[in-house]
Amino acid sequence: MSKSELTLKFDERVYSVETIQKAAYRFINKFTVDFELIDRDILCHIIFDSEHSDSQLQKLKADFKKEILDQHLRQLIAKETETVRNLILSATFLNTGLQKIE
Amino acid sequence: MSKFKGLESYAAEDSAYELLPFKFDRFNDESYIITNIVGEYLLIEHEDLEALVHRKLDVTSRLYCQLRSKHFIRLPKEKSPIELLALKLRTKLSRLSQFTNLHIFVVTLRCDHSCPYCQVSRQSEDKSSFDMTRDMADKSLDFVFRSPSPAIKIEFQGGEPLLNFELIKYIVESAESRNRVAARDLAFVIATTLSLINDEILDFCKLHKIQISTSLDGPEALHNSNRPKPNKDSHQRFVAGLEKARARLGYDQISALMTTTELSLDKVKEIIDEYLRLGFKGVFLRPLSPYGFAIKTKRFMAYNTERWLQFYKSGLDYIIELNRNGVEFSEYYSSLILKKILSAQESGYVDLMSPAGIGIAAIVFNYDGKVYASDESRMLAEMGDRTFELGNILSDSYEDIILSDKLLDALEESFTLSAPMCSECAFEPYCGSEPVYHHAIHKDFLGRKPESEFCKKNMSIFKHLISLMESSSDTKKLFLGWANR
Ligand code: SF4
Numbered sequence: 001m002s003k004s005e006l007t008l009k010f011d012e013r014v015y016s017v018e019t020i021q022k023a024a025y026r027f028i029n030k031f032t033v034d035f036e037l038i039d040r041d042i043l044c045h046i047i048f049d050s051e052h053s054d055s056q057l058q059k060l061k062a063d064f065k066k067e068i069l070d071q072h073l074r075q076l077i078a079k080e081t082e083t084v085r086n087l088i089l090s091a092t093f094l095n096t097g098l099q100k101i102e
Numbered sequence: 103m104s105k106f107k108g109l110e111s112y113a114a115e116d117s118a119y120e121l122l123p124f125k126f127d128r129f130n131d132e133s134y135i136i137t138n139i140v141g142e143y144l145l146i147e148h149e150d151l152e153a154l155v156h157r158k159l160d161v162t163s164r165l166y167c168q169l170r171s172k173h174f175i176r177l178p179k180e181k182s183p184i185e186l187l188a189l190k191l192r193t194k195l196s197r198l199s200q201f202t203n204l205h206i207f208v209v210t211l212r213c214d215h216s217c218p219y220c221q222v223s224r225q226s227e228d229k230s231s232f233d234m235t236r237d238m239a240d241k242s243l244d245f246v247f248r249s250p251s252p253a254i255k256i257e258f259q260g261g262e263p264l265l266n267f268e269l270i271k272y273i274v275e276s277a278e279s280r281n282r283v284a285a286r287d288l289a290f291v292i293a294t295t296l297s298l299i300n301d302e303i304l305d306f307c308k309l310h311k312i313q314i315s316t317s318l319d320g321p322e323a324l325h326n327s328n329r330p331k332p333n334k335d336s337h338q339r340f341v342a343g344l345e346k347a348r349a350r351l352g353y354d355q356i357s358a359l360m361t362t363t364e365l366s367l368d369k370v371k372e373i374i375d376e377y378l379r380l381g382f383k384g385v386f387l388r389p390l391s392p393y394g395f396a397i398k399t400k401r402f403m404a405y406n407t408e409r410w411l412q413f414y415k416s417g418l419d420y421i422i423e424l425n426r427n428g429v430e431f432s433e434y435y436s437s438l439i440l441k442k443i444l445s446a447q448e449s450g451y452v453d454l455m456s457p458a459g460i461g462i463a464a465i466v467f468n469y470d471g472k473v474y475a476s477d478e479s480r481m482l483a484e485m486g487d488r489t490f491e492l493g494n495i496l497s498d499s500y501e502d503i504i505l506s507d508k509l510l511d512a513l514e515e516s517f518t519l520s521a522p523m524c525s526e527c528a529f530e531p532y533c534g535s536e537p538v539y540h541h542a543i544h545k546d547f548l549g550r551k552p553e554s555e556f557c558k559k560n561m562s563i564f565k566h567l568i569s570l571m572e573s574s575s576d577t578k579k580l581f582l583g584w585a586n587r
Contacts, residue, residue, distance in 0.1 A: 081123040091188035
């Protein structure tokens, strides 16, 4: 067993802090992340709740990286579909008395 | 020439499709689940997900057609997907304008049983301390008929509500007389162990079309150890009461609920067989709630979510097998979820709503005049946590109670569409927010979802039900039947 801490580095031009934070939230039952910004690098200091073997650590690290990619994709979708989402919502509430028609 | 056009004719001229709002999550090692704004789903490979978002999908592929027909994408400026999604969403949200329809009257806390997992009941002869008064009942009925809902259900609970049958009679007759003017779709249910049922009570139920909701935990030995009575005759009295009630009221007027204790965990087949033997058409495989005595007696902690999921999954496997062999039988918790997954309807089940069902779908008038946001809320209050106590029926108005900060804060703060993790979760359209559960366990309305057993349980069930449907067309057909009942 090794002491369960590690640091990962991401380029701010590729991933936003928000994306990484959202990914980190999903692992809150396994580890916490401290962020540090140095120039264009986002440093993530990962502190695990319990001791892990090297292979477990590698697996968690890989999962975390995959989750960051997923969060990135989620943000792309959310941004791109925001207008149409609002369109659907206004069509939903139109004429139900829940929305004032200007 | 073929009557039907080839796939290419439905494709956009170039890859210029637009994305409609959708969410995704990892489903298993191979695939992702994507769900749209109304909860329609598809399982896709990771490369396809990337291709979909980056406009690299093959427009002649089967997947492209599925994505268009399930409204994950549209052609530029195409209007009908928006209109259809809005229509479905409106149907799903329509219950919001109709709250509250389930009104629970706790007519007494006294009980003839002493179940160790029961949160609230009292073994006492002291009527004055543990029975609801007529004055409270009248005020509660004033409240009930202020609800805008066209359908009103009044459910009598306890303790054992039949120990205060006189008050039940009074409430039913008063409600019916008020309803001559109010003209709502009015229904009554008594939640009872059936141990005290008699001809007088059944005649009254028959006359007023009152349904019975009762409790059956499994075969005799299991039922009796879960539900101790001095004479150890709970199951025997249940069976006798059930026969009597069915004979007088009709078969479909009596339903049963099951509580899972640690003793139940390796007996799921026996439990289902007992339901079948007694002629029930389904079972509700419920986890033990974490409230009241359940926490006090450590029974809740005696088994974890993982263990309960095993119990639920093997029960479901057995039920599917029964159906395959021609025995019609369903599992009701799955049916509620399948309704959300496979139809545009909401199940109306308090635990699976967002905004939360508390106060909106159900409200509780307690024996002592207190009003609670849900049945679980009153159980929490019995443990000393009064977070969801909305007021007192004797001193507070309808507006004070329904617009109380306690209720509105809990509803707002637990809303899944703005909750961390839930807001992006592909299963969110099927899930609920359960602020009472999270408050009981995590001391805040939201709870951190990666640590929440509620989240773990639901996510696992959603995935399981979808996997079962995806791997067998027979199971899908069966589940469609459950969803559309
Ligand atoms: S509680 Fe869990 S499963 Fe339910 S919506 Fe939230 S994250 Fe998804």
